[in-house]
Amino acid sequence: MKKILSKDLNPKEHYNLLISTITPRPIAWISTRGVDNSTNIAPFSFFTGISSNPPIVAISIGKKKNSKDKDTLKNIKEKKEFIIHMIDEIFAKEINESALAFDYGESEIEKLKLKYKNGSLVDVPMIDGVKVAYECKLHKIVEIGNVPMSVVFGEILCYHVIDDALHDNKADEKKLKLLGRLGGKNFIKFDQDSMFEYKG
Template sequence: MAFRSFGSVDLSPSECYDMLVNVVTPRPIALVSTVSADGMQNLAPFSYFQLGGTSPPSLMISPTLSPEGTEKDTLVNVSATREFVVNIVTREMVEEMNITSVRVGPTEDEWKLACFTPIASDIVRPPRVAESPVHLECTVFKIIRHGDGPSASNYVIGEVVRFHVDDAMLEGQMMLAEKLHTVGRLGGDNYIDTGVPERFRLARPSTPLSRQ
């Protein structure tokens, strides 16, 4: 192999983004449900999403700062309420998931835009997405900001306090992995369906409202 090497300072922010999202693949997608301090519900997808350990069960999402350097609603909400639900995204719900990524103000309800059905969680206040076969109720362990401008990271580390799994995907308490067709995000608008290993494209929806 003949390598070309780049210092991160030699790449523009968008070149860094392209480099990372095209090489760290596939990334699982967390459809994250939160509520604001005054009870407004919010739903948005995050592919900066990974496990960190299992005792206690722990995971992280990173809602980056917006292109204007402001906090996304999900970050505002988890900072205020210290609770969220990760809803696992499958092939059947990917178009609706994509709709929830539109940029709308905090009073606009992505649940209604995407026609997702909320069901009550057992421990935390944010509701779960009925259309998703797996929900992870989480409390916030720590939030770590890295950077301070547009696209800066905000590592939200959550502890999973309750699991909900569609009975059809279980044998006893064992997950039947082959029944769960999660979707992974690749670079650009490309995704992979883990049930059918073929790539497909899904363009981001255009923004109906730009208030952030």
């Protein structure tokens, strides 16, 4: 195996090596509302579940090119609530287009003509047609690194899962077919033939 010392890589090289080796990653498509009542949605794949008691997820959010907070982070800091959506490949176009840099207050939800209703416990848009949605309240934010990255910890207040995937409060991945993120601009769609159960 080739050995690469961290001290020999610049941040961009670290980023490329991380996103091409931590694969596949789940995608949190996060909607928020601003104090000005504007709506926002953007995808984040530095995302994982970290605790079940209480149920907590973590998402790592970088800065905009101008070093300001991304709109998602600004809204989460202000309103302390958000919704994480998980989707299949039907939303690939919307995922990518909602990652483009819009000015604050310009809603990707309106631009992409996404249909939504309001969350049941949080005052945040919940997008129609997704497979899973978590209504979350902010638990805490930890700043890491020199840029810095903001690691947002969110407590799940409420889960939404499509009816036919849910049995005994467990979801069937074969029904969800959630989209994953790989390195570069690559994605991976769920393929049942690639799935196996380990019977040790």
